[in-house]
Amino acid sequence: MSETYDFLFKFLVIGSAGAGKSCILHQFIESKFKQDSSHTIGVEFGSKVVSVGGKSVKLQIWDTAGQERFRSVTRSYYRGAAGALLVYDITSRETYNALTNWLTDARTLASPNIVIILVGNKKDLEAEREVTFMEASRFAQENELMFLETSALTGENVEETFLKCARQILTKIESGELDPERMGSGIQYGDASLRRLQRQQQTTKRPDCGC
Amino acid sequence: MAASEIKRKFRNLLGGKQEPVQSPIEENFSHEQFSREAAVTKAKNQRPRNPHEEQEIFEAIEEAYYNNESFDTSEFELKKVPEVLDLEKIEDDGTTLRQQLQVVSKKVSELVLQNHPAYAAELQRVMELQKALQLASIICANGRRQLTIARESFTAASLGLLANYKKRQQLVGLLKSLRTIKTLQRTDLRLKEMMEEEDYCGAIQLCLECQKAASIFRHYKCISELNSKLQDTFEMIEEQLDVALSKTCLNFDVDHYEKVQTAYRLLGKTQTAMDQLHMHFTSAIHNTAFQIVLGYVELCSGTGSTNFQKRQYSDLCMHISIESFTPCLIDLCKALWGVMKSYYRTMAWHDIHDEEAVADTEGSGNIEATFNRCYIKQKLEHGLVRIWQDVQQKVKTYILGTDLSEFKLEGFIQVLDLVNRMIEIGEEFCKSKSEGLQDSLKQQSLNYFRNHHRARMDELRMFLENEGWELCPVKSSFQIMQLMEFRFMRNLVHSSQASDKGVQLNSSSPSHHSKYFERYATEGNPFETQQEEEENEDVWAGTGNEDDSDSDSDIPDVLKQDFIDEITGETHSNRQPKRKYSRTRSYQKNVPIVTNTSLNVFRVIGKYMQMMTVLKPIAFDVMTCMAQLLDYYLYTVYIFFGAESSITEEKTVNNRLWVTLQRIQENMIAESPVPGAPPLEVEDRRDKVSQPHISPIVNLISSDKLYGLAERIVAAESLVFLGEQLELLEPHLEILIPPNRKAFLQQFYSQTVKMATELRKPVYWSVTGQSVDYDNVLQHMNTVRWDVKDIMSQHNSYVDHLLMSFQNFGVRLSEVGRRVPIPKAVYDTLWEHCVRLANRTFVDGYANAKKCSNEGRALMQLDFQQFLSKLEKLVDIKPIPEREYVEMYIKAYYLPESQLELWLQDHKEYSNKHLLALINTVDHINKKGRQRLIGLVEELERYRR
Ligand SMILES: Nc1nc2c(ncn2[C@@H]2O[C@H](COP(=O)(O)OP(=O)(O)OP(=O)(O)O)[C@@H](O)[C@H]2O)c(=O)[nH]1
Numbered sequence A: 001m002s003e004t005y006d007f008l009f010k011f012l013v014i015g016s017a018g019a020g021k022s023c024i025l026h027q028f029i030e031s032k033f034k035q036d037s038s039h040t041i042g043v044e045f046g047s048k049v050v051s052v053g054g055k056s057v058k059l060q061i062w063d064t065a066g067q068e069r070f071r072s073v074t075r076s077y078y079r080g081a082a083g084a085l086l087v088y089d090i091t092s093r094e095t096y097n098a099l100t101n102w103l104t105d106a107r108t109l110a111s112p113n114i115v116i117i118l119v120g121n122k123k124d125l126e127a128e129r130e131v132t133f134m135e136a137s138r139f140a141q142e143n144e145l146m147f148l149e150t151s152a153l154t155g156e157n158v159e160e161t162f163l164k165c166a167r168q169i170l171t172k173i174e175s176g177e178l179d180p181e182r183m184g185s186g187i188q189y190g191d192a193s194l195r196r197l198q199r200q201q202q203t204t205k206r207p208d209c210g211c
Numbered sequence B: 001m002a003a004s005e006i007k008r009k010f011r012n013l014l015g016g017k018q019e020p021v022q023s024p025i026e027e028n029f030s031h032e033q034f035s036r037e038a039a040v041t042k043a044k045n046q047r048p049r050n051p052h053e054e055q056e057i058f059e060a061i062e063e064a065y066y067n068n069e070s071f072d073t074s075e076f077e078l079k080k081v082p083e084v085l086d087l088e089k090i091e092d093d094g095t096t097l098r099q100q101l102q103v104v105s106k107k108v109s110e111l112v113l114q115n116h117p118a119y120a121a122e123l124q125r126v127m128e129l130q131k132a133l134q135l136a137s138i139i140c141a142n143g144r145r146q147l148t149i150a151r152e153s154f155t156a157a158s159l160g161l162l163a164n165y166k167k168r169q170q171l172v173g174l175l176k177s178l179r180t181i182k183t184l185q186r187t188d189l190r191l192k193e194m195m196e197e198e199d200y201c202g203a204i205q206l207c208l209e210c211q212k213a214a215s216i217f218r219h220y221k222c223i224s225e226l227n228s229k230l231q232d233t234f235e236m237i238e239e240q241l242d243v244a245l246s247k248t249c250l251n252f253d254v255d256h257y258e259k260v261q262t263a264y265r266l267l268g269k270t271q272t273a274m275d276q277l278h279m280h281f282t283s284a285i286h287n288t289a290f291q292i293v294l295g296y297v298e299l300c301s302g303t304g305s306t307n308f309q310k311r312q313y314s315d316l317c318m319h320i321s322i323e324s325f326t327p328c329l330i331d332l333c334k335a336l337w338g339v340m341k342s343y344y345r346t347m348a349w350h351d352i353h354d355e356e357a358v359a360d361t362e363g364s365g366n367i368e369a370t371f372n373r374c375y376i377k378q379k380l381e382h383g384l385v386r387i388w389q390d391v392q393q394k395v396k397t398y399i400l401g402t403d404l405s406e407f408k409l410e411g412f413i414q415v416l417d418l419v420n421r422m423i424e425i426g427e428e429f430c431k432s433k434s435e436g437l438q439d440s441l442k443q444q445s446l447n448y449f450r451n452h453h454r455a456r457m458d459e460l461r462m463f464l465e466n467e468g469w470e471l472c473p474v475k476s477s478f479q480i481m482q483l484m485e486f487r488f489m490r491n492l493v494h495s496s497q498a499s500d501k502g503v504q505l506n507s508s509s510p511s512h513h514s515k516y517f518e519r520y521a522t523e524g525n526p527f528e529t530q531q532e533e534e535e536n537e538d539v540w541a542g543t544g545n546e547d548d549s550d551s552d553s554d555i556p557d558v559l560k561q562d563f564i565d566e567i568t569g570e571t572h573s574n575r576q577p578k579r580k581y582s583r584t585r586s587y588q589k590n591v592p593i594v595t596n597t598s599l600n601v602f603r604v605i606g607k608y609m610q611m612m613t614v615l616k617p618i619a620f621d622v623m624t625c626m627a628q629l630l631d632y633y634l635y636t637v638y639i640f641f642g643a644e645s646s647i648t649e650e651k652t653v654n655n656r657l658w659v660t661l662q663r664i665q666e667n668m669i670a671e672s673p674v675p676g677a678p679p680l681e682v683e684d685r686r687d688k689v690s691q692p693h694i695s696p697i698v699n700l701i702s703s704d705k706l707y708g709l710a711e712r713i714v715a716a717e718s719l720v721f722l723g724e725q726l727e728l729l730e731p732h733l734e735i736l737i738p739p740n741r742k743a744f745l746q747q748f749y750s751q752t753v754k755m756a757t758e759l760r761k762p763v764y765w766s767v768t769g770q771s772v773d774y775d776n777v778l779q780h781m782n783t784v785r786w787d788v789k790d791i792m793s794q795h796n797s798y799v800d801h802l803l804m805s806f807q808n809f810g811v812r813l814s815e816v817g818r819r820v821p822i823p824k825a826v827y828d829t830l831w832e833h834c835v836r837l838a839n840r841t842f843v844d845g846y847a848n849a850k851k852c853s854n855e856g857r858a859l860m861q862l863d864f865q866q867f868l869s870k871l872e873k874l875v876d877i878k879p880i881p882e883r884e885y886v887e888m889y890i891k892a893y894y895l896p897e898s899q900l901e902l903w904l905q906d907h908k909e910y911s912n913k914h915l916l917a918l919i920n921t922v923d924h925i926n927k928k929g930r931q932r933l934i935g936l937v938e939e940l941e942r943y944r945r
């Protein structure tokens, strides 16, 4: 199994309990709705290689438990995340109200350059909506977040969410705003680009290579 | 004479008449003519004669006149005329002739008159006769006419009638035949109908009857045609029958099969049928497999131009896409199962019916039936193995056609489960061990598992590198078995208990062999229940991120709340602040210590065990990989938390642990790439994992936090808990691996699992070593004078200093205890080590004394007693470790030289320095004796090296 990819991004899925984080991840990876999802204990892990802007990117995704009692166990996973999905449940204002806390956590614990996408989940439950799209959009704008509404049930926008976030990171890498080689950037070169890079280094850096 | 006379007369008469000169004779007589006699009278009238004269004249008529009828009288008379004509004479002659004529005419007339009545009468009669004849002719004509009428109107009709009747009879007969023939011809249709109705027996019987009937009508021309047609039909029936027989392969139906078999028996071809049947089964297996795989391949390839129809089956199997692999396998298994089931049921049918058939027939028929039965039975039994071989081959080819390493575990397990079912079915079918399938399973499994395991190991490394070593709050009764991934074990235990009983109950009967074929005899498919079971029993439910909330779900929320408090310690510390140092408060019992990572390891172990149950052939390989998970966890905990202490203090790592760690490093840990060094060989890296790096958020240097004691506890105790849980699994694992591999299991338990607790020392001792400043205490001790002359009643202050440090440590320990539960064992380890280090410090300090008096020795004892008595209040450990170490060292001072010599040899726990110091401080031994003892110690030292 030769998994070749250009980049590896560390992702984080955060948000209040029951917002549907695990369901989103499951939908993303398995392409189906996780029927009897129950509260996550600690963290769970999933990975998937996606293709973004002509590059193949391996996403390493940490799905954290939203329950308060797990806060301390999940904190260690924030560090060095390149991207985060900040999830709330559009049918629960409570989960929406908690966003500020989650956001602070993410900005302080993860890298300051972390790319965060706000995700309003359970879009399918339109009748029970408590948070309007407009309201959340404004919040996203104010906090410089991208924003999408998803449904882990129908799969709507789930993949887009991850892709959008990954695309933004790639753009930042290309513009030099993000440096993959900086420690804790949450970004690594994959085998494919590593080899390319090594070749470049060998050809360009040979004269002064003393390290 | 009279007659010649008449004749002559008549001749005359006639001659006379013929004379042309004579007056023409009346041809038509009439009565008046006769009666009047006119002609004669005329002549008479000329010259009347007397009869004599007349007689004379008459007689004078020359003879020549009578001679010939064609006599030419003229010529005759002319000839008589002489050369010289004499008129007179001629006249005379003429007169004579006239006379003669007269006489003759008279004579004739007389004769005529004489005969006239007779003539008339005769004529009358002739007339009459003529009349009668005319009448007769008329009658005759009438008769004839009437006869004709009669004939026409009577005979011809009736004869025609008769003839017609006869004809009719014949035609009726013909019609009958024709009807029969028509029926015969129609039979063809009926036969076709019967074929459609699958009434083969009836059809054959009918056909045979038809042929018999046809032979009766052989003389008809059309029959020969019909006959050949019937022959065709008969052949067609056989073909149809063959087709019907082939249907058995895909779906055995008792009625259907019975019909077919009866039909074959009717044909007397039961054996041929058997041979045919086997061929059908073989081709059914091939065709079924081919069609199913082809269907999926075509489905996936879309409207691609490649034509798969012509491909080989094995070639086709390589074109199955990953997504369609499992559904296709399920369909394949289902279909092949169908074929096997049909075969099985065919056998069962023969078992029952052939016996009956043999019983039913008698005499010579019986012998044949018995023979047939034996043939069939044998054929069927041989067929079992062959059919299973075919089925197995198809499945095997299919499985090996695709690289399954990209599969999700659940998906792969499903594949294994399917194939295992197939193997079990094979076992039940013909007691086959299914080497082929087992092989392919093993091959695929190993390949898959190697990949899978690599990913898991990398994942484990990631978990470890992100691990904050915070306690993951789980309920206090948490057990590995509660995890979703282990649910299958509960079922396993239940079912194994159940089956144990079952086996005992009917161990002799083969009933457990007919598991599949009996259970799914009539309906359902063993490959269909998969999904249902999956949902109902959650056997394979750990789908990647599947949750194991059940570890939470079965306790009420209230209890959950309690347990959170219990773990965080918040409420407890408020409730009982005064008893912080007491045994009951500083450590907690029975709290499972779990990290995100160890939880993940549990899950992976659960999945691996599932794999082992499903995948018996590589169960052992899985087991070794499972061992690697623990190895790596153990190694990491050591590297993160224990390595630095073992560098400074070798004794913290016991030998066996050291060997274990060494082994892990060599076997599993990839050397960290040195910058500039050539990249490692891929092969080499394949089975190795690089060494993990501890997350930078873990702080191991803050003394306030006791050098990361909380994290250390979580790390080491999560490892211990992991070990404990694995101990619980040992019996289960033992069942899962082959018996000849038990040794490995034992080795794993003794070398890794049991080592978990051993790791406590290196992990905790670096804390205890750092958190109490023994050097400081030692320096304090060095300032103490031991050559005092008085017995002191007050202990030295360094003891208080040490105790203060201990108390301080206790406070910080209890602070840690608020964050994480401190198990008794940890508590003991920590304190024991503190005390041990303290005791070593005591000995070191005492050994540092250049001079020492008896009273000084007593002071030492006093100090130590003070320490012990205060310690007892501070911590709860009994016995105090290495208490004798201190006490004996102090007391050895009092020993006389000879005993001291022995003592020195017996107590190797003290260092050379300690012993030499002891010898030097003892003041009741003379210089020479002291020198000797020093020599002895130095010799021992050399020996020790
Ligand atoms: N209708 C609907 N229900 C959803 C959707 N996503 C999740 N759910 C439901 O929401 C509940 C919680 O989903 P989870 O994914 O377990 O929530 P979570 O955010 O992972 O929760 P924690 O693990 O406790 O943090 C489950 O019962 C899901 O069935 C969605 O898009 N639509």
Ligand SMILES: [Mg+2]
Binding pocket: A021, A022, A023, A038, A039, A040, A063, A064, A065, A066
């Ligand atoms: Mg979750």
